[in-house]
Amino acid sequence: xxxxxxxxxxxxxxxxxxxxxxxxxxxxxEPWRFDFxxxxxxxxxxxxxxxxGEIPYPFTGAQRIWTLISIYLTVISWLYxxxxxxxxxQDSTFRRAVAEWRFIRSVRRIGAPFYIVGGYGxxxxxxxxxxxxxxxxxxxxxxxxxxxQDLELENLSYEVPHVLGDASASHNLLExxxxxxxxxxxxxxxxxxxxxxxxxxxxxxxxxxxxxxCVARSSDTMANxxxxxxxxxxxxxxxxxxxxxxALHAPRSHVIYQWLVQPGGQPLTEPRTPPRxxxxxxGYGRFGKAMARYLRxxxxxxxxxxxxxxxxxxPEGTVIGRGTEAxxxxxxxxxxxxxxxxxxxxxANNLSIVMTARxxxxxxxxxxxxSFVDEDDNSPAAERVNAQHHNGSGLESGEPNRNGADDDxxxxxxxxxxxxxxxxxxxxxxxxxxxxxxxxxxRMIVWHILSLITTPLLDRFLRQARHRSEEWASDLxxxxxxxxxxxxxxxxxxxxxxxxxxxxxxxxxxxxxxTLDILGRHPRDRGKILPSIPLMLVHKGEESLLPADHxxxxxxxxxxxxxxxxxxxxxxxATLNSHALDYLRGAGNEPQSSIGxxxxxxRRTSAARTDASHSKR
Amino acid sequence: xxxxxVAFGFFILLALTLNFGFFLGDVDNPDHHDVFELFAAxxxxxxxxVLKFGDRTHMGAVLLATSLVAxxxxxxxxxxxxxxxxxxxxxxxxxxxxxxVSLSGGALLANIASVTLLxxxxxxxxx
Numbered sequence: 001x002x003x004x005x006x007x008x009x010x011x012x013x014x015x016x017x018x019x020x021x022x023x024x025x026x027x028x029x030e031p032w033r034f035d036f037x038x039x040x041x042x043x044x045x046x047x048x049x050x051x052x053g054e055i056p057y058p059f060t061g062a063q064r065i066w067t068l069i070s071i072y073l074t075v076i077s078w079l080y081x082x083x084x085x086x087x088x089x090q091d092s093t094f095r096r097a098v099a100e101w102r103f104i105r106s107v108r109r110i111g112a113p114f115y116i117v118g119g120y121g122x123x124x125x126x127x128x129x130x131x132x133x134x135x136x137x138x139x140x141x142x143x144x145x146x147x148x149q150d151l152e153l154e155n156l157s158y159e160v161p162h163v164l165g166d167a168s169a170s171h172n173l174l175e176x177x178x179x180x181x182x183x184x185x186x187x188x189x190x191x192x193x194x195x196x197x198x199x200x201x202x203x204x205x206x207x208x209x210x211x212x213x214c215v216a217r218s219s220d221t222m223a224n225x226x227x228x229x230x231x232x233x234x235x236x237x238x239x240x241x242x243x244x245x246x247a248l249h250a251p252r253s254h255v256i257y258q259w260l261v262q263p264g265g266q267p268l269t270e271p272r273t274p275p276r277x278x279x280x281x282x283g284y285g286r287f288g289k290a291m292a293r294y295l296r297x298x299x300x301x302x303x304x305x306x307x308x309x310x311x312x313x314x315p316e317g318t319v320i321g322r323g324t325e326a327x328x329x330x331x332x333x334x335x336x337x338x339x340x341x342x343x344x345x346x347x348a349n350n351l352s353i354v355m356t357a358r359x360x361x362x363x364x365x366x367x368x369x370x371s372f373v374d375e376d377d378n379s380p381a382a383e384r385v386n387a388q389h390h391n392g393s394g395l396e397s398g399e400p401n402r403n404g405a406d407d408d409x410x411x412x413x414x415x416x417x418x419x420x421x422x423x424x425x426x427x428x429x430x431x432x433x434x435x436x437x438x439x440x441x442x443r444m445i446v447w448h449i450l451s452l453i454t455t456p457l458l459d460r461f462l463r464q465a466r467h468r469s470e471e472w473a474s475d476l477x478x479x480x481x482x483x484x485x486x487x488x489x490x491x492x493x494x495x496x497x498x499x500x501x502x503x504x505x506x507x508x509x510x511x512x513x514x515t516l517d518i519l520g521r522h523p524r525d526r527g528k529i530l531p532s533i534p535l536m537l538v539h540k541g542e543e544s545l546l547p548a549d550h551x552x553x554x555x556x557x558x559x560x561x562x563x564x565x566x567x568x569x570x571x572x573x574a575t576l577n578s579h580a581l582d583y584l585r586g587a588g589n590e591p592q593s594s595i596g597x598x599x600x601x602x603r604r605t606s607a608a609r610t611d612a613s614h615s616k617r
Numbered sequence: 618x619x620x621x622x623v624a625f626g627f628f629i630l631l632a633l634t635l636n637f638g639f640f641l642g643d644v645d646n647p648d649h650h651d652v653f654e655l656f657a658a659x660x661x662x663x664x665x666x667v668l669k670f671g672d673r674t675h676m677g678a679v680l681l682a683t684s685l686v687a688x689x690x691x692x693x694x695x696x697x698x699x700x701x702x703x704x705x706x707x708x709x710x711x712x713x714x715x716x717x718v719s720l721s722g723g724a725l726l727a728n729i730a731s732v733t734l735l736x737x738x739x740x741x742x743x744x
Contacts, residue, residue, distance in 0.1 A: 005667045013660040020653075036656055037699040 001088065004081035011077040015043045015070035022062050032057065047074035099163070100175065106161040107177040112137050114183060115453070116176045118167030118199045119190030120147045122424045123215065123442040125154070127189065130263065130450055132156045139176045141167035143190075168198030170206060178206050185211035185231075187449060193221040200230045213452065215445055217286055234448055236441035237287045241294035243444075244418070244437075246466075247274050248298050252473035257462055259480060260535075261447045264490030264565040268481065272436050274416050276300055277338025282323030282353050284312040287343045287420055287439070303332045324352040326360055334360055339416030343439070347426045354417045354435050361415045457493045457560040461536045464545055476533075476546070480562065483531045489562040491535070494519065494575055496557045501575035508555055512585060516559065517549040523573035523580040530570055532563025628665040629735055632687065633728040635661055640725050644718050645711035652698070655721065659691045662724070665731075676738055683731035690724035 019039035026032045034042070038056070045052050046067065059067065088094055107114075114137035117124050124140065128151070131138045140162040142148050151162050165172040167190065177183050188199035193216055200214045213232040216222045225233045247254040251273040258271065279295060281288050284306040292302050292315070305328055309318040321328030323342065334340070334357060342353035417435040421427060430438045451458045465473070480489055498505045507514055516537075522528035537547040538558040553559070561571065573580040635658040642649025666684040669677065694717045701713040 002667050002670055005670075006664060009660060009663050009667065013656075017653075017656065020656075035702065036652055036695070037703050 001084070004077075004084040007077045008081050011073045012043060012047065015047070015066075015074055016040055018066045018070065019043060019063075022060075022066050024057060024060050024063050026057050043070065043074065046071060047078060049075060096164075103161050103163045104175050104177075106159065107139055107175070107180070110137050110139075110161070110177075110182065112182065114139055114177070116141065116167075116173065116178060116183060116186045116203075118142075118186065118188045119195070120144075120151055120162070121189065121191050121442075123189045123445050125150065126442055126446045127187065127449060128160060129154070129156065130446060132158045132160065134450075134454055136454065141165055141172050141176050143167070166195070168195050168202060170202045173199075173202055173206060178203060178210065183207075183210065185213065185453065188212070188214040189445070190215075193217055197221050197224055200225050201228065204228055204230070211453075213449055232449075232452055234445055235290075236439075236444050237290040238294075239444050239448060240287075240439045240441070241290040244274065244291065245294040245298045247271070248276065248295075248300060250466075250470055250473065252470045252477055253465060253468065255477050256465060256473050256480070259477075259488050260458060260462065260491055260562060261451055262488045263447070263450070264488055266488045268484065268486050268488050272416065274418075274436070275338040278303060278333065278336060280305060280323070280329065280332050280334060280337050280340045280357075282306075282340065282342050282350075283344035283420075284309070284314040284318070285343070285345055287345075288312075288341075291341055291343060303337070305329070305332050322349055322353075324349055324356060326356055329353075329357055329360060334415070337415065339418065339436075341418040341420075343418075343420045345420075345422055347422050347429070350419045350421070351426075351429060351433055354419045354433055357415055358417060451491075455491050455493055455560065457536060457538065457558060458491050460538075460543060461545070461560055464536070464543055468545070479533060483533055484562075484564045485531075487565065489533075490565040490568055491560060491562045492568045492571075494559045494561065494571070496553050496555055496559075503578040503581045504553065504575050505555055506578055507581055507585070508553060514553045514581075514585065515549065516547060516551045516553065518581075518584045519553075519559075519571060519574050520549070521574075521584050523570055523577075523584060526584050526586070530563065530567045532561045532567040532571065534559055535562050536560040625668050626735065628661060628668055629684075629728075629731055632658065632662045632665045632684075633725070633732050636687070636691070636721060636725045636728050640718060640721050642718075645715040647709040647711070647714045650714060650718055655691070655695060655698070655717075658721070658724075659688075659695060662687050662691055662728075676734065680731055680734055683727045683734065687724040687727040687731070690720050690727065694718075694720035694724070 016036065016039045019034045019042060020036055022033075024032045024034065042055060047070075054063075115131065117128055117138050117140050120128065120140050120142035121144075124142070124147075128138050128140060135158075137158055138160055140148075140151060140160055142151070142162065142164065143166050145164055148162055148164050151160065161176075163172060163175060165175075167173065167176075167188070173186070178186065186199065186203040188196040188203075190196055190199070196214050196216060200212050203210055203212045211231045213234065214225050214230050215234050215236070216225055217235060217237065219235075222233050222235055243254070243257075246257065255270060259268065277300070279300060279302045281291055281295075281302045282305045284292070284304050288304065288306070292304065295302050304314050304318040305321055305323040306312050306314045306318050307320060307322050309320060319328055319332040321331070322344070323329060323332075323340075329340075340354065340357040342350040342357075344350055344353070416437075418437045418439065419430060419433065419435045420439040421430045421441075424440070424442060427440070430440075451462075465476075483489070494501060494504075496504050496508065504514060504519075516534050520530050520532055520534070522530055534547050534549075534551075535545065536559070537544050537551060538560075539554065540556070547559075561568070574584050575581075635654060639650055639654040639658055662684065666681070666688055669681040669684050672678070672680070697713065697720065698709075698717050701707045702709065707713055
């Protein structure tokens with residue numbers, strides 16, 4: 001950068017000095033010389049090749065010789081300087097420095113509370129999208145340049161500052177603003193346990209009080225993370241196994257859990273209750289082990305199918321094989337089994353397992369063997385899977401048919417199928433395969449994190465709800481279905497304080513009575529009731545589930561609501577707008593301004609007068 | 618011996634000496650102040666400024682600041698001279714020359730500060 005500037009300065013000064021020193025002549029033949037001002041003027045337009053000509057008088061021969069020399073000198077120095085500057089701008093290190101500087105600046109400018117997301121893989125992408133949708137700011141640190149490009153192309157409603165780098169490196173975390181007071185948490189979502197561990201350690205060392213949420217896929221890492229107070233450790237395998245155990249143990253409460261944890265506005269489906277009985281567990285990896293452990297705890301027996309039982313540490317009685325072939329499934333006792341869990345780390349195998357299992361059992365319950373293929377005729381994705389499955393297990397395709405004929409007279413509920421989806425790209429295939437439950441780790445992680453950071457009350461509610469009876473859950477499920485119609489409910493919290501709900505706080509401070517019933521009414525027509533249910537009221541740290549409508553609110557209370565996604569915005573009228581709240585309280589439309597009050601008073605007196613004159617007559 | 622250090626010291630010192638040479642003389646006497654000397658002082662000051670670019674230390678920042686001040690003062694002096702001669706027909710009368718020289722006097726102070734800092738740095742380093 002210095003050299004081109006020095007060259008330019010020297011070229012200019014040499015040219016200007018020469019111009020001043022060389023004598024010229026006026027048209028009248030009198031000797032004349034450039035002064036510095038005119039020399040600088042002349043050299044400036046000459047060097048930039050604008051060239052106004054020989055000003056103010058035509059040049060002498062000596063001046064023209066010097067002009068020639070100066071032209072080459074200055075023009076070449078300009079080209080050199082511009083070329084150097086352009087190449088500097090294109091230089092990758094320089095660009096990186098600029099990108100880094102921009103990143104730091106945009107992080108500083110956020111102002112609102114934000115989370116640092118380490119790792120923009122499948123999980124990171126889902127989570128950042130959901131955070132933006134909820135108006136929560138995020139900063140992304142990602143190692144993979146193509147993932148960063150994906151982020152740049154993503155159409156997000158907020159600017160998400162991002163930097164290319166390893167999130168476990170402390171300087172990247174510092175640049176991402178970990179020390180800023182409005183950084184509220186670090187979410188370690190990379191696909192590598194070791195990286196997540198490093199991010200958690202770095203975050204906890206750089207700022208002790210920061211909330212750190214980590215994804216871990218092995219129990220070693222989980223224990224390690226827990227050892228230095230990571231706030232939340234999410235293991236998708238345990239999460240799903242816990243789900244499953246709950247579905248077995250308390251199906252209605254599990255339904256509630258699933259509805260509330262999902263983002264609102266999705267079709268409300270009631271998952272089938274998994275049957276008790278023997279389960280076949282294909283693949284005894286990290287997922288398989290978690291499932292086996294939780295199922296054992298629930299008192300459900302499992303038969304493990306695993307190609308390398310010794311290496312995986314599978315229990316005794318393990319059937320050797322992948323589970324993609326009918327013969328291993330039959331050996332494991334598929335005809336007596338209640339369900340099959342396809343839990344290998346290969347999506348093609350998992351799909352093949354569930355297809356084979358369904359094929360075998362449906363042939364048994366239904367005499368027509370081809371019915372299953374006909375069903376999926378309209379879905380090309382399933383067709384492809386079918387073809388693959390038939391190639392893979394062509395040998396056995398004839399056998400189950402014979403077998404099926406024997407058991408035909410004993411009709412049984414069809415097999416419960418659970419498949420593990422490893423890559424989101426394959427989601428369409430899993431959807432087309434129509435299994436009863438799909439284990440999607442990235443989605444589960446995202447929902448869990450969202451419920452942790454957006455509505456911490458929900459987590460508390462769900463923990464409380466776990467201890468309630470099935471009848472209680474069943475009643476609540478009926479209420480939710482009646483309230484929200486056919487979409488999953490949104491959940492939101494209302495905090496009664498001056499900042500979050502100024503209208504509510506003012507009304508309560510003024511001594512008015514505000515009940516939950518008032519909050520739950522339509523701000524335009526108080527006769528209508530909003531499609532919402534108060535799930536939990538936290539009063540002075542004490543939680544009460546499903547508070548009654550006449551429950552009075554006090555300053556400092558927190559209420560968790562669930563309801564139709566539109567109800568949240570409508571409810572905000574009552575919490576933020578004191579006119580709306582007055583109307584809902586039935587206090588009438590009292591004018592707020594002094595002139596308004598004066599006019600209202602005038603009206604009242606004139607009305608009283610006309611009333612009086614009417615009554616006189 | 619480092620050639621870069623030689624060039625660096627040379628230009629900074631030369632900026633001061635040229636500036637001083639221009640400044641020397643009666644403040645309002647045009648004959649004591651040569652326009653070529655002012656031109657040379659400006660060019661050398663600009664070169665000295667560019668040489669000071671890119672030093673991230675605190676000392677480097679202060680050195681750059683002194684140079685920028687000197688540039689500003691000298692260019693202002695040249696501008697005053699040019700306007701007086703070209704625009705206002707006043708020519709090099711004593712009043713104009715006095716203001717040009719006083720501006721260059723300000724630049725001289727900045728240059729002295731710059732050289733002092735350079736000497737201080739050299740002495741403290743002792744290499």
